Amino acid sequence: MAKLSQTIVQQIDKLPEDISFGYGQLAIAKQDYLAAAKALERLQKKGAIKKLAKGIFYKPKRTVFGEKKPDEQQFLKPYLYQNGKRTAYITGDYLYNQLGLTTQVPAVIKIASRNRRIFVNTGAIKATAVKSYIDVTNDNYSLLGFLDAMKDLKQIPDIDISNALVIFKSRIKELKPVQRQLMVDYALAYPPRLRALLGAILTDLNLPKGTDKLRDSLNPLTTFDLGIDDSRLPNAPDWNIQ
Template identity: 50%
Template sequence: MKVAQKIETQIKTLKEGTTFKYQQLSIELNEYSAAAKAMERLIEKGTIKRVSTGIFFKPKQSIFGALKPNEEELLKPYLFQSNKRIAYITGLSLYNRMGLTTQVPRTIKIASRDKRITVSLGNIKGNPVKSYVDVTDKNFVLLEILDALKDFKKIPDLDKSAGIKIISNQLKSLSLKEIKQLMDCALSYPPRVRAFLGALLEKMDLTIELKTLKKSLNPLSEYNYGIDKKTLPTLTNWNMK
């Protein structure tokens, strides 16, 4: 099969609004020159559009014409390497999506363990932050929860009672296996995060052992989150206040 045919066949399988790179098209190194020409022809036909150098999207059609992909979709190619997730969006963008704040940041934070990811796509700007553990498709949602606990005190216009309900509901949606994985990841986070997580999990009264989290904390340390005991009755068990 010719390179152009191979590319068109693969693009047909993509959903409208999807962003992608050359690497996702299973192109051999010796095929890149032919692939670049094939991609230019597809751009001219309007089958695909260029987001930036080496990044494209399959436009979604509407009565008003081709729609641009949303912000998260545009950033997606930067979050993966060789089809494996290596990063995730954190900070105010994440907390806004979680419903913890109404504020929208000018610059998006992109967390990765080993790679510094900087993005500049028109009005979308992304700056790198270091994740506490290696990021995968199986754990990035768990890391989002832990980041929210880490930054809980400094999330702007946060209603703490509502915030705890939102995060508690996310915890309740996890399986016991995922919660155990969450606790393992938490061991790499600051002590205040482990204490907060322990208090939330204890309040849920799960059939899961919390000793590992408890033993990881200094019994003389206190963690001041400014949370009312009525909102989180278990907080004193974890030296929170």
């Protein structure tokens, strides 16, 4: 018990203020949850941590305006981990808003995971589950979220397609070669419209590595109505994109 308490304190000490956490992020074995709960309760009484919701805590950050609570993303963060490992990520319009693709903020946030169905309803924050195309890790979740945005291009509310293409190109260009290769590999598990769009953008950026795999994965008779102007993506017709 003492050793477990010490381990918990050490892990929490390493966390920055204004960051939420749960049992999953502290890598506590399920059989130790009861003992861990008592240790966390003692830390709450000391004021070292505060409870945000059932099983979710945060280190309070005090400012000149008073104590600052974590935002929605921080509130949901503990749900994205299992046994200390990331297995889910925030996607959908909430993410697309952060990427600058839409000005709208959804009432219900989407959480993607390969093997878990995560639902949250605390009154103020609601989240629903969607299935990810790839197993989620701490190293790939941002790439998967970006691929989701490209996949959902036509479904994103009030999106400006031309502006979206600028954002997509800029972010893909900034990736390291190994990240772009991973993106291509992950894209093979996504719907064909995403593969075509990624292939067209990579070709437009003169980054052809991996585009052969994307093209070979597509049916040459299938066309994709993405509402893209040829002036913004000149090679779109070569990828059957309209």
